[in-house]
Amino acid sequence: MNQDRDVVLRESGLRDGLQNVKAFFPSEAKKAWISAEVAAGVEEIEVCSFVPEKLIPQFKDASEIVEHSLAIPSLVVSALIPNLKGAERGFALGVHQLNYVCSVSESHNLNNVRRLPKDSVADFARIVELRDSNPAWKPIKLKFGLATAFGCTIEGRVDPTAVMTLAEQALAAGADALSIADTVGYANPAQIGAMSRAFVKAFPGVEVGVHLHDTRGLGLANAAAALDAGIRRLDGSLAGLGGCPYAPGASGNVVFEDMVFMCEAMGFRTGIDPEKLMAVRRIVAENLPGEPLHGTFAKAGLPKGYIPAAALAQAAE
Amino acid sequence: MNQDRDVVLRESGLRDGLQNVKAFFPSEAKKAWISAEVAAGVEEIEVCSFVPEKLIPQFKDASEIVEHSLAIPSLVVSALIPNLKGAERGFALGVHQLNYVCSVSESHNLNNVRRLPKDSVADFARIVELRDSNPAWKPIKLKFGLATAFGCTIEGRVDPTAVMTLAEQALAAGADALSIADTVGYANPAQIGAMSRAFVKAFPGVEVGVHLHDTRGLGLANAAAALDAGIRRLDGSLAGLGGCPYAPGASGNVVFEDMVFMCEAMGFRTGIDPEKLMAVRRIVAENLPGEPLHGTFAKAGLPKGYIPAAALAQAAE
Numbered sequence: 354m355n356q357d358r359d360v361v362l363r364e365s366g367l368r369d370g371l372q373n374v375k376a377f378f379p380s381e382a383k384k385a386w387i388s389a390e391v392a393a394g395v396e397e398i399e400v401c402s403f404v405p406e407k408l409i410p411q412f413k414d415a416s417e418i419v420e421h422s423l424a425i426p427s428l429v430v431s432a433l434i435p436n437l438k439g440a441e442r443g444f445a446l447g448v449h450q451l452n453y454v455c456s457v458s459e460s461h462n463l464n465n466v467r468r469l470p471k472d473s474v475a476d477f478a479r480i481v482e483l484r485d486s487n488p489a490w491k492p493i494k495l496k497f498g499l500a501t502a503f504g505c506t507i508e509g510r511v512d513p514t515a516v517m518t519l520a521e522q523a524l525a526a527g528a529d530a531l532s533i534a535d536t537v538g539y540a541n542p543a544q545i546g547a548m549s550r551a552f553v554k555a556f557p558g559v560e561v562g563v564h565l566h567d568t569r570g571l572g573l574a575n576a577a578a579a580l581d582a583g584i585r586r587l588d589g590s591l592a593g594l595g596g597c598p599y600a601p602g603a604s605g606n607v608v609f610e611d612m613v614f615m616c617e618a619m620g621f622r623t624g625i626d627p628e629k630l631m632a633v634r635r636i637v638a639e640n641l642p643g644e645p646l647h648g649t650f651a652k653a654g655l656p657k658g659y660i661p662a663a664a665l666a667q668a669a670e
Numbered sequence: 671m672n673q674d675r676d677v678v679l680r681e682s683g684l685r686d687g688l689q690n691v692k693a694f695f696p697s698e699a700k701k702a703w704i705s706a707e708v709a710a711g712v713e714e715i716e717v718c719s720f721v722p723e724k725l726i727p728q729f730k731d732a733s734e735i736v737e738h739s740l741a742i743p744s745l746v747v748s749a750l751i752p753n754l755k756g757a758e759r760g761f762a763l764g765v766h767q768l769n770y771v772c773s774v775s776e777s778h779n780l781n782n783v784r785r786l787p788k789d790s791v792a793d794f795a796r797i798v799e800l801r802d803s804n805p806a807w808k809p810i811k812l813k814f815g816l817a818t819a820f821g822c823t824i825e826g827r828v829d830p831t832a833v834m835t836l837a838e839q840a841l842a843a844g845a846d847a848l849s850i851a852d853t854v855g856y857a858n859p860a861q862i863g864a865m866s867r868a869f870v871k872a873f874p875g876v877e878v879g880v881h882l883h884d885t886r887g888l889g890l891a892n893a894a895a896a897l898d899a900g901i902r903r904l905d906g907s908l909a910g911l912g913g914c915p916y917a918p919g920a921s922g923n924v925v926f927e928d929m930v931f932m933c934e935a936m937g938f939r940t941g942i943d944p945e946k947l948m949a950v951r952r953i954v955a956e957n958l959p960g961e962p963l964h965g966t967f968a969k970a971g972l973p974k975g976y977i978p979a980a981a982l983a984q985a986a987e
Binding site: 504505506507508509510537538539541542543544546567568569570571573574576577578581608611614615618619620648649650653656657658659660 | 821822823824825826827854855856858859860861863884885886887888890891893894895898925928931932935936937965966967970973974975976977
């Protein structure tokens with residue numbers, strides 16, 4: 354990976370996008386989605402969440418989806434875990450990366466996982482310990498996601514110092530990687546830039562990703578600000594799936610295909626062909642007939658004279 | 671104006687937004703739109719284009735709209751002019767600012783105004799001369815817009831050097847201000863940042879604005895990149911009006927109210943209350959029943975704990 358030119362874009366739609374969708378997205382269609390994304394060049398996909406079936410029935414096929422994904426060579430398979438129980442399932446299946454989530458906002462964390470952030474950190478430390486207890490699980494990467502890092506629907510403003518402190522605690526507890534998340538779509542590019550720079554400076558050598566929502570239309574602006582600050586890992590969701598039930602019609606995660614186009618146009622190699630993602634949009638559209646699909650790339654296509662980042666880089670060499 | 675904290679956002683919807691709308695937007699509704707924006711704090715509006723009525727019937731009421739606008743104290747009234755004839759109309763009415771447009775792309779300029787860019791510059795020099803010939807017209811500001819500065823639907827890539835050269839020629843011809851325009855929505859934040867920085871460096875003391883379209887969803891990302899590079903004048907269009915007839919459903923100009931929210935959230939004072947712009951959306955919606963209204967602020971509203979830029983600045987002082 355060339356820090357100047359390469360960026361890893363992770364598809365989160367199958368997890369963050371589908372978790373708010375009431376209708377069950379058929380398992381075969383989930384697999385087709387994953388395979389079509391890999392065909393488009395996607396290197397990393399968050400394929401599910403290990404939560405109890407009674408809480409989110411959408412993920413009742415988690416094991417089946419993970420097995421399909423792990424059979425694809427080259428794909429980095431990741432999944433969300435809310436607690437130790439979720440981690441145990443992920444370890445047993447051999448998922449490459451497990452994404453633990455803890456909100457910086459105390460009220461949000463209490464609401465979401467019914468405990469204080471400090472108790473979540475203690476839980477995470479037990480997960481690290483469990484992973485380390487079994488040599489077969491050693492290669493599994495544990496990522497710590499700092500949710501509501503830029504604002505919270507319950508508490509409003511979130512103190513950036515609290516974000517840094519929680520990140521330090523997560524690393525002390527054994528996190529292999531961090532994710533700074535604008536869980537509720539409150540962030541602006543100035544915030545994203547400042548926080549990203551602070552993380553890059555404070556945690557050199559640590560893999561830091563940024564997870565963005567597009568609730569107020571700033572998803573791509575925030576992504577560009579993160580790139581500008583040196584972040585090279587971003588999450589998105591095909592067609593911007595993942596709308597909040599409290600903001601009808603509002604987009605959810607940042608639109609994955611638009612982000613691919615933006616990065617490539619800016620000269621960042623994603624390895625992904627944005628036009629091939631149009632086939633994935635069709636799979637999603639067929640299986641979510643009621644859901645609005647967001648994004649402008651699907652409507653406008655590539656500009657005339659477009660040069661993908663890899664070709665730009667070659668020309669420059 | 672405080673270069674660190676203030677930004678001038680110009681509403682272009684009545685010109686760039688409406689020029690592609692076939693249905694005539696009633697004159698009274700245009701006036702209501704303008705008045706409601708002023709009530710929301712908007713300081714500058716491009717209210718029409720001085721083009722022949724047979725070419726764009728939408729602007730047949732240009733004089734009436736200009737007179738209404740000029741009667742509003744504090745409002746900076748601007749209008750587009752494609753040639754000397756348009757300038758003569760603008761001078762006679764006493765419009766505060768006239769925006770001349772010339773494409774950097776030769777093919778685009780030939781298509782648009784049937785002459786080469788160098789002939790457009792010569793035409794612009796005659797406009798400056800005419801303005802200077804009448805002491806009453808002296809205060810009228812002449813802005814030179816560099817269209818297709820980031821790419822062209824006919825020629826594809828546009829050489830940044832050609833943009834700089836045309837800007838130099840425009841200033842030599844007497845331009846009071848410059849506008850760099852992503853006319854066809856091709857730009858990305860890296861391009862916008864580089865070009866903006868080049869302009870700020872090459873033309874110190876010259877007022878430089880950036881005019882953005884949102885065709886590929888990068889409008890706000892590009893606006894943030896321009897701000898980051900020191901640009902303090904941006905155009906937008908209420909509800910993102912101005913879609914290209916060749917990209918159905920694609921947004922046109924960058925969504926004005928979303929841009930207001932972004933700037934304010936980032937700490938840039940716009941003087942505009944984004945919530946008050948919702949009244950303007952209703953005027954537009956009532957008078958353009960078939961037209962899609964873009965934007966996410968209208969759906970999501972202000973985040974909890976939001977502090978407008980002016981209050982943020984006060985708290986910092």
